Amino acid sequence: MSNRKNKPIIGITIGDINGISAEVTMKALLDNRLQKLITPVIYAHGKAITYYRKQLQLDDFNFMQIKSVDEIHHKKINVINVVEECPEVIPGVETMEAGKMAIAAIDQAIEDMKANKIQAMVTAPLNKNNINSEELSFVGHTEYLTQAFEAKDSMMFMVSDDLRVGLVSGHVALKDVPAQITQKRIQEKLQIMIKSLQDDYGINKPKIAVLGLNPHAGEDGLLGAEEEEIIKPAIRAFKDKGEMVFGPYPSDGFFGMMHFKKFDGILAMYHDQGLIPFKTLAFETGVNFTAGLPFVRTSPDHGTAYNIAGKNVADEGSMRSAIFCAYDIIRQKGDWEEED
Template sequence: MKKEERIRVGISIGDLNGIGSEVIMKTFEDPRMLDFCTPVIFASVKVLSFLKKQLKSSINLHGIDTTSQILDGKVNVLNVWKEPVSISFGKEDPAIGAYAIKSLKAATQALKSNEIDVLVTAPINKASIQAEDFKFPGHTDYLNQELDGDSLMFMITDDLKVGLLTDHVALKDITQAITPELIQNKINTIYTTLQQDFGISKPKIAVLGINPHSGDNGVIGKEDDEVLKPTLEKIRAENKLVYGPYAADSFFGSNAYTTFDAIVASYHDQGLIPFKTLSFGKGVNYTAGLHKVRTSPDHGTAFEIAGKGIADAGSFKEAVFAALTIFKKRNEYKTLTENPLKKQARKPVQRKR
């Protein structure tokens, strides 16, 4: 690789009692990863050195105290704290959750100030992170506030992309949450994301129905006829290739999804069950709709196998590669839209020192 500034990948450590540290270390044990990017793990080099021994990892860690000390060709660990931490693999612990939030907040601040280029988040335990100064159901809602965006959970692989109208919303509240405004905002976000982050000039999007069989003409609920269908008609009038609503029960089994660039599901399980069935271990959770790039693996803390050294790092590695690819694509898109007649070289990121 040329001697140019590598993309800095900030990594929040997630729940230390889960598999996050293991999949991070397994990803960067491969020295070839350092040809693609410069990782910066927001945690504690003492804690990660302890975990390295516990997990028998071969990774080489470079401890730093400020972002000005980041070195290319190294796995940088920025010390967010220095006190010892008591780790109990597989245990749900609010004290460990507090360290996950310290890491996330520090990484997010570095992202906002351009000291890192992208953010990849290791899994957290949603119960452990709840505190007086952190009342968010997960990463996405926190980043949406901090990065001033209109976030959307977008599950991606090379061949399958699934976006959600509602994400962490209780089933009983979904029909009230899905409004014409929400549908338009989310589909517009997906449309723009496919263009700027994936290089698809004229995206083709499928939308799944809210009710079984998309309501069966009102027999199984009126929301599809009264809310979803009229809104999709308005979007199609804007010359966007948006189709549906399709009955969700047969859409994936019939391979209909293979003819679309993205699928929009009405709620969490409607989209994530088929996505994870088709791509588990390779999928990536991408937060679309933000001014910065954030990805994460498609799995959770996996407490049941934490500390055993058997976690599969495939999804985390894919999350890193996805963040790098999206960052480059977005910069290319900005260059072309700002000056469509002349492709300019990417300007270096201004970093705080």
């Protein structure tokens, strides 16, 4: 491990400025505990931050405007303008200009991450509708970052204090899910999960539960063949290697009877199967962590929430957890060591 003079720099991409992204970011960064641990740099525009400082009466929120991470102030909250002209801030309204700024923030953070100028990336919520265009197809942060860093594979990993849920298939239509459930893909995701639990969370011998695809986990082939033909052989391959991988479990009973508390990680087959129980159990502190990338990326587990934007009622708990999570993983991976 290397000792560094300053705190780790965590880049926060602002997401959609017309949603709650700026509010939860600013409120989270007002936490004194965070300010002692990290140096934040917000990829946004100073005018947008100033707007919300006034709108939300966050008088204690002070920031330093910098042109690049090279000018970072380690005792300040730093803001980099990612567009020349700040779009008009209209809380609760979807605009194309806000979408352009959201993607510009991600692209600038990617550039700085590739140059090793920031140690982690926390992405505030954005709206895919105002980002997608004929020039750009944006399915989600996970896919965009995986492609940008030419990572072999990645996995959406929803994490909280006592619940960690990974997905085999992510942002795909439900009708397309079965085609993505292959033995190879399940094994690839299990490998990412095991490595992440070991490297990012310090769990030497993780215990993992795999959920079934069909109701009642297929009921021995009566309600679908995927469990018998695909999922069980994938689990067996890991058990043969001495890994603690179990299942497939019917997801309703698994969560309903709180069996998740016995496992370090849970592999769900598709988006809603994993995210509905996760958000029910851990919404205010849940974090979306992308496992398998060559750097640390987290985000809160909620969306833009246009309906409450600018009203000073958004809960910053998930964003705060996302920043703490990024810091904890940096420390666990051995990328950083605090000075005594």
